[in-house]
Amino acid sequence: MKILSVLLLLIGNLLTTKAQNDSIFIRKIYDEALENGQSYQNLKTLCKSIGHRISGSKQAEDAIRFSKHLLNNYALDMVYLQEVKVPKWIRGKKEFAQAENEKGEKLTLNILALGGSSATQGILITEILTVQNIDELKKLDPKDIKGKTVFFNESFDEKYFNTFDAYSHCYPLRGDGPNVAAKMGASAVLVRSLTNNTNNIVHTGVTTFDPEIKPIPCAAISTQHANDLIEWIKKGKIKLHLEMNCQTLPDVLSYNVIGEIRGVDNKIITMGAHLDTWDVGEGAHDNGAGVMHCIEAIRILKKLNYKPQHTIRCVLFMNEENGNMGGETYAKQSFEKNETHLMAIESDRGGFLPMGFDVMGTDFQLNTIKQFSSQLNSYDLFKIQKGFSDVDIMPLVKYYPEMMQLGLFINSQAYFDYHHSYADVFETVNKRELELGAAAMATIIYLMDKTLK
Amino acid sequence: MKILSVLLLLIGNLLTTKAQNDSIFIRKIYDEALENGQSYQNLKTLCKSIGHRISGSKQAEDAIRFSKHLLNNYALDMVYLQEVKVPKWIRGKKEFAQAENEKGEKLTLNILALGGSSATQGILITEILTVQNIDELKKLDPKDIKGKTVFFNESFDEKYFNTFDAYSHCYPLRGDGPNVAAKMGASAVLVRSLTNNTNNIVHTGVTTFDPEIKPIPCAAISTQHANDLIEWIKKGKIKLHLEMNCQTLPDVLSYNVIGEIRGVDNKIITMGAHLDTWDVGEGAHDNGAGVMHCIEAIRILKKLNYKPQHTIRCVLFMNEENGNMGGETYAKQSFEKNETHLMAIESDRGGFLPMGFDVMGTDFQLNTIKQFSSQLNSYDLFKIQKGFSDVDIMPLVKYYPEMMQLGLFINSQAYFDYHHSYADVFETVNKRELELGAAAMATIIYLMDKTLK
Numbered sequence: 066m067k068i069l070s071v072l073l074l075l076i077g078n079l080l081t082t083k084a085q086n087d088s089i090f091i092r093k094i095y096d097e098a099l100e101n102g103q104s105y106q107n108l109k110t111l112c113k114s115i116g117h118r119i120s121g122s123k124q125a126e127d128a129i130r131f132s133k134h135l136l137n138n139y140a141l142d143m144v145y146l147q148e149v150k151v152p153k154w155i156r157g158k159k160e161f162a163q164a165e166n167e168k169g170e171k172l173t174l175n176i177l178a179l180g181g182s183s184a185t186q187g188i189l190i191t192e193i194l195t196v197q198n199i200d201e202l203k204k205l206d207p208k209d210i211k212g213k214t215v216f217f218n219e220s221f222d223e224k225y226f227n228t229f230d231a232y233s234h235c236y237p238l239r240g241d242g243p244n245v246a247a248k249m250g251a252s253a254v255l256v257r258s259l260t261n262n263t264n265n266i267v268h269t270g271v272t273t274f275d276p277e278i279k280p281i282p283c284a285a286i287s288t289q290h291a292n293d294l295i296e297w298i299k300k301g302k303i304k305l306h307l308e309m310n311c312q313t314l315p316d317v318l319s320y321n322v323i324g325e326i327r328g329v330d331n332k333i334i335t336m337g338a339h340l341d342t343w344d345v346g347e348g349a350h351d352n353g354a355g356v357m358h359c360i361e362a363i364r365i366l367k368k369l370n371y372k373p374q375h376t377i378r379c380v381l382f383m384n385e386e387n388g389n390m391g392g393e394t395y396a397k398q399s400f401e402k403n404e405t406h407l408m409a410i411e412s413d414r415g416g417f418l419p420m421g422f423d424v425m426g427t428d429f430q431l432n433t434i435k436q437f438s439s440q441l442n443s444y445d446l447f448k449i450q451k452g453f454s455d456v457d458i459m460p461l462v463k464y465y466p467e468m469m470q471l472g473l474f475i476n477s478q479a480y481f482d483y484h485h486s487y488a489d490v491f492e493t494v495n496k497r498e499l500e501l502g503a504a505a506m507a508t509i510i511y512l513m514d515k516t517l518k
Numbered sequence: 519m520k521i522l523s524v525l526l527l528l529i530g531n532l533l534t535t536k537a538q539n540d541s542i543f544i545r546k547i548y549d550e551a552l553e554n555g556q557s558y559q560n561l562k563t564l565c566k567s568i569g570h571r572i573s574g575s576k577q578a579e580d581a582i583r584f585s586k587h588l589l590n591n592y593a594l595d596m597v598y599l600q601e602v603k604v605p606k607w608i609r610g611k612k613e614f615a616q617a618e619n620e621k622g623e624k625l626t627l628n629i630l631a632l633g634g635s636s637a638t639q640g641i642l643i644t645e646i647l648t649v650q651n652i653d654e655l656k657k658l659d660p661k662d663i664k665g666k667t668v669f670f671n672e673s674f675d676e677k678y679f680n681t682f683d684a685y686s687h688c689y690p691l692r693g694d695g696p697n698v699a700a701k702m703g704a705s706a707v708l709v710r711s712l713t714n715n716t717n718n719i720v721h722t723g724v725t726t727f728d729p730e731i732k733p734i735p736c737a738a739i740s741t742q743h744a745n746d747l748i749e750w751i752k753k754g755k756i757k758l759h760l761e762m763n764c765q766t767l768p769d770v771l772s773y774n775v776i777g778e779i780r781g782v783d784n785k786i787i788t789m790g791a792h793l794d795t796w797d798v799g800e801g802a803h804d805n806g807a808g809v810m811h812c813i814e815a816i817r818i819l820k821k822l823n824y825k826p827q828h829t830i831r832c833v834l835f836m837n838e839e840n841g842n843m844g845g846e847t848y849a850k851q852s853f854e855k856n857e858t859h860l861m862a863i864e865s866d867r868g869g870f871l872p873m874g875f876d877v878m879g880t881d882f883q884l885n886t887i888k889q890f891s892s893q894l895n896s897y898d899l900f901k902i903q904k905g906f907s908d909v910d911i912m913p914l915v916k917y918y919p920e921m922m923q924l925g926l927f928i929n930s931q932a933y934f935d936y937h938h939s940y941a942d943v944f945e946t947v948n949k950r951e952l953e954l955g956a957a958a959m960a961t962i963i964y965l966m967d968k969t970l971k
Contacts, residue, residue: 095677095679096677099676099677100676100677223552223553223950224548224549224552224553226548226897226898228950261949261950262949418871418929418931420898442900444679445679445873445900445901447895447898447900447901448898448900476871476929478871478948478950478951478954479948479950479951482948495931495932495935496714496715497676497681497714497931497932498931498932501931
């Protein structure tokens with residue numbers, strides 16, 4: 066009994082010492098992020114010197130060069146590019162929309178073509194058919210839809226506490242609405258911007274057509290102009306004048322940017338974010354912030370001279386916004402190279418206050434994170450729950466169904482004020498919140514590197 | 519034994535039903551705040567139609583009228599004004615500061631007089647003596663200070679996770695630095711702005727002189743100009759030209775604005791925020807947001823037809839910024855009227871994401887809140903900890919030492935970007951975060967009304 070007591074005491078002391086060491090190291094991570102952080106200045110360069118960077122664009126190439134340069138600066142063990150074939154969709158000359166009533170009065174509408182939209186071939190003049198959502202559209206007779214512009218007008222439900230839930234609810238209107246409307250004979254589609262606000266900012270995003278469906282012109286409209294349009298429609302017959310000049314060009318060669326600190330073994334922990342953005346604004350929150358979370362987290366671990374057990378890999382994915390070819394390529398090639406993947410984490414919810422981690426996996430995996438609750442709570446990382454990881458790292462699940470996937474959970478309240486719009490600019494990111502996101506990433510990577518076998 | 523089991527089961531069921539009823543009611547609070555919220559529009563009016571509103575100003579009177587009008591609109595049981603004598607300090611013509619080196623080159627500096635500062639009587643020309651903080655100043659010989667402008671240049675320590683801790687650390691420089699410098703013979707004081715940022719925004723605030731000390735001119739300087747000034751000082755002798763025109767006028771009559779829902783008994787739960795601001799910006803975060811949290815919380819409880827056990831009192835205090843006469847008067851008169859006070863809560867940390875409650879009190883009081891952790895965690899109110907309540911409700915402690923005091927805990931990361939500056943404007947407040955603050959206030963008032971006896 067005495068030997069057992071002594072043993073238990075020894076184990077207890079060892080565990081305490083380990084927790085204390087972890088505490089000290091995590092404090093160093095936060096100090097480095099907050100005192101010597103480089104993420105804010107790097108994000109400024111990405112946003113202001115390069116700007117938005119849709120797949121296949123000159124700016125996307127610039128972003129690849131810039132982020133590779135940053136990773137090279139931080140003296141990692143390996144920095145390299147991974148070839149990715151990406152779609153190339155271009156907006157062309159700025160789109161135009163105008164409603165005209167029977168008196169000939171005109172109302173110009175703020176719109177942005179959706180990624181994947183086709184052009185109008187000159188000015189397209191149609192009637193407008195308003196529906197709330199896809200279900201409502203599907204109940205209609207195709208002959209009442211034919212030749213019209215379908216206007217999906219469902220608003221975000223403000224009752225959702227997490228704004229991503231409101232987004233998920235409305236997402237099909239933009240992602241699949243144009244496809245369904247095209248199948249039913251519509252000539253064009255307008256979608257109410259996916260945002261919590263009522264104002265004149267337009268929020269674009271991708272839409273997808275089934276292979277057998279010819280894409281039609283489709284655009285997001287600002288919520289204020291959506292409301293205005295509804296008022297006009299109430300008063301009488303409206304014609305919509307629509308001009309869009311977008312084009313889908315042949316696929317082009319692009320790259321994922323990868324930096325690694327080699328571990329004692331070859332097992333891999335991936336942290337990622339996407340480098341591409343929509344072709345408006347500066348992609349500050351979506352996803353410049355995530356990119357800087359990852360680059361800064363690996364910089365901090367290297368700066369603190371951390372020697373990982375497993376290989377820590379920072380992957381800046383190309384083409385999340387309209388194809389996810391970066392994520393698909395990374396997962397497929399990892400599998401083909403017979404790599405062992407232990408965990409992946411993504412940051413793709415903006416540069417606001419980090420609040421915890423969504424765990425996509427089993428109860429055991431959730432508890433693997435939860436055992437560190439007290440360490441994480443010290444830095445206000447309270448939300449440790451099951452949830453979605455994110456788009457870029459999702460394809461890994463196909464090949465590594467048992468790996469742990471995490472998403473950095475970030476305060477969502479203001480995210481859709483900026484998402485996919487001209488408003489997503491550097492000035493809307495708070496320096497300390499960005500730095501705390503990077504520290505949270507470095508912290509979870511550190512803890513999991515020491516935990517996962 | 520069987521009877522005991524049945525009894526325990528009954529009690530268990532009752533407790534579960536109570537928790538379920540609470541859950542349902544709290545969900546209604548959040549739905550009302552997020553779907554039908556009036557706080558954002560009301561804050562817009564306060565900020566844009568009235569603007570900043572220092573004690574004794576015309577705008578402070580307007581804010582009293584406007585907030586009384588709002589409370590009247592919400593059909594409370596009683597809305598009234600409480601007389602408060604407040605100091606009246608005015609900035610006068612805009613202050614001016616310029617550094618001049620030996621070559622006659624000049625650098626104009628962004629400054630703002632501190633509340634309580636005296637005027638310069640024309641242009642005051644002095645040498646500059648730089649110190650980090652009060653301790654460093656106190657070690658100097660008064661003859662080296664005499665006739666100079668003391669420049670307190672200590673920066674915020676970014677390692678503090680909660681920015682209020684960095685503020686508390688530096689607060690004495692502004693609050694007491696001019697007083698200490700005056701005692702040691704200084705002619706004027708500059709204080710580095712209390713903020714996390716390096717830029718050209720100036721952050722003012724109150725300073726206090728001992729009764730026997732004649733106030734001297736003192737001002738905050740922007741952090742960027744503080745850095746620039748240090749560079750100039752390194753290169754050679756600098757003369758500071760300072761002109762300030764502030765005045766302290768006789769005290770004037772003003773008011774706290776109070777609205778109540780009467781309870782079954784006469785015991786009182788106070789929720790408060792301060793209506794006055796500094797005389798720059800719009801006081802959106804400090805403390806328009808807190809004012810709207812309180813007004814909206816009582817509106818929601820009334821709208822949901824909540825019949826409280828105790829009297830719920832919303833108090834909009836006058837003169838927190840430079841005297842706290844509203845808080846002092848409220849506490850003193852409460853005591854003189856023999857009122858029984860159970861609890862007070864204040865919101866004075868901006869309109870950002872609410873994250874929980876600081877409890878100023880005993881372990882028992884902390885646990886009184888903590889028993890509702892699971893309800894509160896559902897709305898991301900995770901931080902339930904001992905801490906500071908806030909300035910307006912602090913005087914209540916003198917008269918009611920056993921009452922529970924709470925402060926609404928709000929994400930602090932961006933607060934000192936705006937605090938006491940021209941940058942504290944309506945546009946920096948997010949609608950949903952403001953609404954969640956109001957819902958958090960209504961929720962804790964509801965739970966405590968049902969709990970406290």
